[in-house]
Amino acid sequence: MTAIEAALLVVDDNEDNRYTLTRRLDREGYKNLTIATNGREALEKLKAQPFDLVLLDIMMPDMNGYEVLEQVKATPALRDIPIIMISSLDEIESVIRCIELGAEDYLNKPFNPTLLRARVGASLEKKRLRDEVRSNMERLAQELEAARALQLAMLPRQFPSCSPSHPIAVHAVMEPAKEVGGDLYDCFYAGEHTFCFLVGDVCGKGASAAMFMARARSLVRITVNLWRQWRADDLDPGALLDAVNRELCQDNDDCMFVTMFLGLIDTHSGLLSFANAGHPRPHLIASSGETGQIDAKAALPLGVRRDARFPTLTLQIHPGDALFLCSDGVFEAANGDGELFSVERVGQLLRQAAAAEPVEMVRIIKDAVDAFTGGTSRTDDLTALALRWRPALTTAA
Known part of the structure; x- marks a missing residue:
């Protein structure tokens, strides 16, 4: 999966943060970017189209990032989408909670360009490998089912x-x-x-x-x-x-x-x-x-x-x-x-x-x-x- 092919969803209620993050992602070659201004909008977009990675702010009104993360991981069709949590909170308790809820990684604001590049790239590569394994497993399951039918036909x-x-x-x-x-x-x-x-x-x-x-x-x-x-x-x-x-x-x-x-x-x-x-x-x-x-x-x-x-x-x-x-x-x-x-x-x-x-x-x-x-x-x-x-x-x- 190339940077141009990857579909990313950026979720943040702050317009300046959204602008800064999308500009930096654009400089790294990520062109397929979608914006959500709050948690509920993010869930709607996730259900409406496929994404390869979500960058999700924690501190948002109405529905915060923890709640969005919980709902995504509780939804079978969405739970495999990698999510990087972003926050100005530099507390180990927040990091631990996100990881326990199923987040792929954690980024602090303000963004370090090198760290952003590395973690986004690593998360997408892991998703690519998981998708490849899943595709191979599905193909193997189909082949085994065909083998089962052939064996029983004997x-x-x-x-x-x-x-x-x-x-x-x-x-x-x-x-x-x-x-x-x-x-x-x-x-x-x-x-x-x-x-x-x-x-x-x-x-x-x-x-x-x-x-x-x-x-x-x-x-x-x-x-x-x-x-x-x-x-x-x-x-x-x-x-x-x-x-x-x-x-x-x-x-x-x-x-x-x-x-x-x-x-x-x-x-x-x-x-x-x-x-x-x-x-x-x-x-x-x-x-x-x-x-x-x-x-x-x-x-x-x-x-x-x-x-x-x-x-x-x-x-x-x-x-x-x-x-x-x-x-x-x-x-x-x-x-x-x-x-x-x-x-x-x-x-x-x-x-x-x-x-x-x-x-x-x-x-x-x-x-x-x-x-x-x-x-x-x-x-x-x-x-x-x-x-x-x-x-x-x-x-x-």
Whole structure:
């Protein structure tokens, strides 16, 4: 911002003081000068047009400079305008009061030309820097919002319909703690009778976690598709994670990693085969109402060690049984007292919602977490996925 570009407002009830100050500012190259003869006129002008700096006299009738300063700093649209207080009062108490009220600086009358030049220039430079930072922050916020939309668009929002040929009802949600997050989920039919689902959680937060999350999800999809093209045997979750892990370890200079639970359901038999790469164990909600975490011993997270192996385990589920998976952002959500939501609380809610459809089950858990944390900002992403096997279904759900 040059001196010619800067818009200055000079506020003083004394005509001689106004003339002296504006003449000196003019000599310094400040040509865009506006005059106000009292506090109320100054407030009107500040609301009517933008200014880069205000030079405000303290001792004025009707509304003094302290009162104007208070009103300006109490008005959101005006509070960032820098104000230099000017006064013939050479008292430290007056200076302290002005600074406490939010003044940028303080000048004594009569004006010292060198001091006037330095303080006006410094105040305008600080405003320029603040404006630049604010502009960059607004641009960054817009970019992060766009990144958030792109990230969420990568995750399924339309879920496979439950039907006699595809008897899995499923629903999931992911809410980043920040603009973008590192949690992920996916669910799709990897074959005519094979339903694939996963939930993952990348270490860290922000843009780097979001990019690693996108890489991990894409690798799972690619690996499943390649397996189906090149191998005739059934998909093996552990072998799939072996391959994904090797790729994630490649050129992983930042030592990023992701926990992941990957499951495959044979929709004819109800046989669940799965591999667990360091992720919280899912809950099984039996059609009888019995609920508990499945025995899914966790291996290393993906991306930690290239030669890590991920064993495949199996579990027989029965018609009407449901599975609930989530990230640790659910268990570890904290309220204002630092109390965690906990695995036990999730289990209690799932027992109460044992007969609920997946969409309702996810909503119940999410609403409970939101109510538990109240106004406390979350420090971790929240992801939840629920599915139910309905092989006897005769009509679409």
